[in-house]
Amino acid sequence: MDCNRKITAFLIVAMALLAGSWGASPAAAQKVKSVILATTTSTQDTGLLDVLIPIFEKKTGFMVKTIAVGSGQAMAMGRKGEADVLLVHSPDDEKAFMKAGFGARRRLVMHNDFIIVGPAADPAKIKGTKKSADALKKIAKSESLFVSRGDNSGTHAKEKNLWKAAAVKAEGQKWYQQTGLGMGQTLAVAAEKKGYTLADRGTYLALKKKLGLDILVEGDAKLLNIYHVIELIGKNFPKVNVAGGTAFADFMVAKETQKIIKTFGVEKFGSPLFFPDAGKRVESLGK
Amino acid sequence: MGIFLDGIWQAFYLLVTLDPEVLRITLLSLQISGSATLISMLLGISSGAAVALAEFPGKRVVISLINTGMGLPPVVVGLFVTMFLWRNGPFGFLEILYTPVAMVIAQAVIAVPIVTGITIAAMQNLPPNLRLQILSLGATRIQMVWILMKEARLPLLAAVMAGFGGVISEVGASIMVGGNIKGFTRVLTTATVMETGKGNFELAIALGIILLLLAFLITGVLTIIQQREKRR
Numbered sequence: 122m123d124c125n126r127k128i129t130a131f132l133i134v135a136m137a138l139l140a141g142s143w144g145a146s147p148a149a150a151q152k153v154k155s156v157i158l159a160t161t162t163s164t165q166d167t168g169l170l171d172v173l174i175p176i177f178e179k180k181t182g183f184m185v186k187t188i189a190v191g192s193g194q195a196m197a198m199g200r201k202g203e204a205d206v207l208l209v210h211s212p213d214d215e216k217a218f219m220k221a222g223f224g225a226r227r228r229l230v231m232h233n234d235f236i237i238v239g240p241a242a243d244p245a246k247i248k249g250t251k252k253s254a255d256a257l258k259k260i261a262k263s264e265s266l267f268v269s270r271g272d273n274s275g276t277h278a279k280e281k282n283l284w285k286a287a288a289v290k291a292e293g294q295k296w297y298q299q300t301g302l303g304m305g306q307t308l309a310v311a312a313e314k315k316g317y318t319l320a321d322r323g324t325y326l327a328l329k330k331k332l333g334l335d336i337l338v339e340g341d342a343k344l345l346n347i348y349h350v351i352e353l354i355g356k357n358f359p360k361v362n363v364a365g366g367t368a369f370a371d372f373m374v375a376k377e378t379q380k381i382i383k384t385f386g387v388e389k390f391g392s393p394l395f396f397p398d399a400g401k402r403v404e405s406l407g408k
Numbered sequence: 409m410g411i412f413l414d415g416i417w418q419a420f421y422l423l424v425t426l427d428p429e430v431l432r433i434t435l436l437s438l439q440i441s442g443s444a445t446l447i448s449m450l451l452g453i454s455s456g457a458a459v460a461l462a463e464f465p466g467k468r469v470v471i472s473l474i475n476t477g478m479g480l481p482p483v484v485v486g487l488f489v490t491m492f493l494w495r496n497g498p499f500g501f502l503e504i505l506y507t508p509v510a511m512v513i514a515q516a517v518i519a520v521p522i523v524t525g526i527t528i529a530a531m532q533n534l535p536p537n538l539r540l541q542i543l544s545l546g547a548t549r550i551q552m553v554w555i556l557m558k559e560a561r562l563p564l565l566a567a568v569m570a571g572f573g574g575v576i577s578e579v580g581a582s583i584m585v586g587g588n589i590k591g592f593t594r595v596l597t598t599a600t601v602m603e604t605g606k607g608n609f610e611l612a613i614a615l616g617i618i619l620l621l622l623a624f625l626i627t628g629v630l631t632i633i634q635q636r637e638k639r640r
Contacts (some may be wrong), residue, residue, distance in 0.1 A: 125558060128565070130513075136446060142439045157506065166606045171590070186506045188587045189602075203494055305605035328607035360495040369530050 147350025155184040156365035159195035159204035160276055162303035167323040167394050169385055177372045183365045191274030199223055206366035207351040211275035215349055226350040230373050231382050231395040232347045232406050237338035239317035253341040254287040261289040264296040266316035270307050271299025280319045321346050323394035374399035415613025431630045437595040439577040440508050444515030448523045448571045456527025477521025486581030489514040506587040514581040519571035530563030569627045575625050
């Protein structure tokens with residue numbers, strides 16, 4: 122019977138500890154009104170949100186629940202009223218989203234650019250190619266491995282546009298592989314398989330030292346990577362936290378925040394990861 | 409190999425210096441998975457015993473369904489729980505999506521079939537005449553069930569360990585219903601996925617090692633209780 126007592130004692134202690142722990146910390150945070158931010162993996166993987174969100178929370182008292190998914194999924198959450206504010210980088214889809222009446226306001230936050238990276242050996246000889254379309258044509262022609270996100274993210278949407286511009290049907294080709302993973306992991310796959318891929322500069326710079334992939338094509342105007350913040354319309358979904366979403370969107374375009382974005386990453390990577398653009402016109406970017 | 413060694417070193421460093429962030433996600437992992445295990449233990453052992461001891465039509469179908477449930481893919485559980493808990497879903501009024509409570513629910517859904525399935529096997533493995541003997545000694549039905557459970561306690565402890573092992577190591581459901589929110593729903597497994605995505609492989613390995621240590625510690629305590637009993 123000794124053993125039974127021991128088991129019982131163990132269970133009682135475990136239950137008491139667990140009950141105590143629920144009474145204590147994180148559950149208490151639920152009382153605070155929360156803002157669900159649906160965003161892309163790149164804002165999280167670069168560490169930008171880790172810097173910005175604590176400042177926002179301190180300032181406004183809202184608690185931010187960051188759900189880092191692809192831009193496509195973030196907008197799908199917005200369509201269902203399962204998010205309060207979106208920070209995304211898939212302009213064509215965003216325009217469709219606004220047109221369909223899901224968003225209240227869409228404001229420019231920042232940009233960086235996409236780059237085509239690949240192994241230093243560069244089997245398709247694309248290094249220095251000025252136009253992204255020409256580079257992709259060369260990759261297709263030499264049938265060199267190209268690793269795609271394949272996850273409906275903003276990067277994936279951009280990549281599909283680029284293939285279209287190059288008039289290459291990549292999907293289904295032997296040399297074209299889709300990971301269905303985030304940017305960081307897709308870069309790791311490309312590095313491992315010595316393939317090419319399209320990446321946002323922020324995530325690439327953050328991971329650069331582990332990868333062994335080189336920047337081969339950059340600077341094409343088609344490669345701009347533009348982030349917008351979108352507030353949702355409350356009338357479609359009464360549960361959407363409009364005040365919180367608006368507060369976050371305002372915060373993202375506020376002067377002090379933009380200043381932080383401007384210097385973010387300079388210390389660690391030697392160059393900024395994002396360029397703040399609040400108040401600018403999209404057409405003026407990259408000039 | 410360098411990364412792996414760095415990871416071990418970093419795990420050691422984080423543990424020794426009691427890094428507050430790592431400490432917090434470790435405790436949260438323990439809290440969430442521990443609660444889910446307790447819930448699954450209560451539901452799983454009772455329903456497992458009921459299924460094992462009762463005779464009813466379709467019993468084999470029920471058991472094979474439960475056995476299938478032992479292999480429930482966590483992402484599928486995560487998807488369903490998420491859809492139920494969506495603001496505009498059937499249980500949206502609870503407002504618990506992206507909270508630790510939602511993670512406990514999802515993990516309990518994963519663990520209950522595991523505990524139930526092993527409980528059924530354990531109870532059915534007892535000598536069939538034992539029940540008759542107990543009853544003939546004048547025990548009530550409830551007393552009989554209680555004695556049978558005591559008799560099967562070693563495999564029942566194994567059931568609990570299997571349930572705990574299933575949920576503490578699970579990431580698909582946790583990241584979906586919890587959202588990996590810093591300081592709130594970030595646990596060891598979801599943090600490992602995120603750090604891998606960020607390319608912080610050393611930290612990811614360190615978190616993985618801490619996770620293994622935690623699992624080892626908990627199942628170790630249970631195993632000691634279990635094995636000590638066996639020797640006697």
